[in-house]
Amino acid sequence: MKTLIIVPAYNEAGVIVDTLTTLRASMYENIVVADILVVDDGSADNTGKLSLPLADFVLTHSRNCGLGAALATGIEFARRQGYDYCVTFDSDGQHDAGDIPKALTKLESGYDVVIGSRFIGTHSGMPKARRVVLFTSNLITFLFFGIWTSDSQSGFRGLSKKAIQSIAIKSNRMEVSSEFFGEIYRLGLNFAEIPIHIRYTPYSLKKGQKNSASASVLLKLIYMLTR
């Protein structure tokens, strides 16, 4: 079974080497055989250059298009190269590569999409305001896309071949996380949640989705539905 780990990255030169080194070490430890793809989303620093010795493939966006566009590029690569499974993995070091085998096991048991949830796993250092914003995001995702999830904004996802072949991401930026659920609903894919371990660091909190960006994400979702 061919597996691809998709790591979208934008200006992550400070952490990308650590993230990829840890990812490689954990894959070796857990006997996970997979290719690593870094999608350098138009970084102004040398994220792509630093990634190349540690990743199997690097795709470079000539301009910054956003998280959604970078993930869509990764999924398109998986589709064209005939991968059976893919896992999306954050480049800022907050995801634990030890969760990848759990996602793959779920996919192998027949699920089309696996979402890594921060709310059924252990999470250290999540601020209260962030919890409120994430719960509201779950509610909005449910209202817009008809699917209840405990973590609609999770960046850790596993996709089966069926999902890789059929999911069509249109959004460019952070709203992509909710759009995945729209696609699950539209395509009738079966999905499962698995607990994942998240490490919140000052760096990942600074780099990640801002609470203040929630209004913009909501507007984008409305635009998406009216296109």
Next chain:
Amino acid sequence: MSLLLPVQILLLVFVLFAASRAVLQFRGGTIRFGALSFWLLIWTVALVAIFYPEQTTEIARILGIGRGVDVVVYASIAILFYLVFRLHVYQENIRTEISQLIREVSLKEVKSKK
């Protein structure tokens, strides 16, 4: 119809200019027939309001709004909201198309350590 007021002449020139732009854009293929019809309807309604302002008062009375001019202002605000919204949708679509182009280029230039 009595002699036109200066404001009516100004508005008439503006409406004719705007309608001609819509027709030219349709001929040039920039907008579709649906959009042309929408704009011509808007400008026709505007012409009626310019030359027969008393009609707007009648509409205001039916809607329960005080004055005819208020109906025009409320309707204009609603249309502007709608148009700004459509503009955002259009902008998002353009952004998506640009991303698709960038994606295709990146997929052709895959860097591999293998």
